[in-house]
Amino acid sequence: MNTLKSAFWDYPEFADEKHLRRILEENRTLEDRRMYYWIMRRFLEHGRAVDAMRFFSIQEIAAHLSLLRLTKYTSTKWQRLVEVYRAA
Numbered sequence: 001m002n003t004l005k006s007a008f009w010d011y012p013e014f015a016d017e018k019h020l021r022r023i024l025e026e027n028r029t030l031e032d033r034r035m036y037y038w039i040m041r042r043f044l045e046h047g048r049a050v051d052a053m054r055f056f057s058i059q060e061i062a063a064h065l066s067l068l069r070l071t072k073y074t075s076t077k078w079q080r081l082v083e084v085y086r087a088a
Contacts, residue, residue: 007047
């Protein structure tokens with residue numbers, strides 16, 4: 001089962017893990033990181049936490065939470081996950 005489809009049901013090209021990793025690597029260090037943030041936001045809002053953490057470290061997520069314009073529910077959930085995983 002391809003769990004990436006939960007985050008990218010409407011963008012099938014992003015459900016290909018190799019393609020998604022390549023896009024992230026290309027955009028992770030750019031000055032204009034809109035694509036990188038968009039992908040992270042899709043994971044945090046619609047994907048499973050375990051899948052998000054396959055592509056982003058907990059430090060990356062923590063560093064960008066305030067920039068992602070997440071829903072209140074998702075923001076609260078990820079703030080708690082950051083606290084828990086940093087303490088582990």
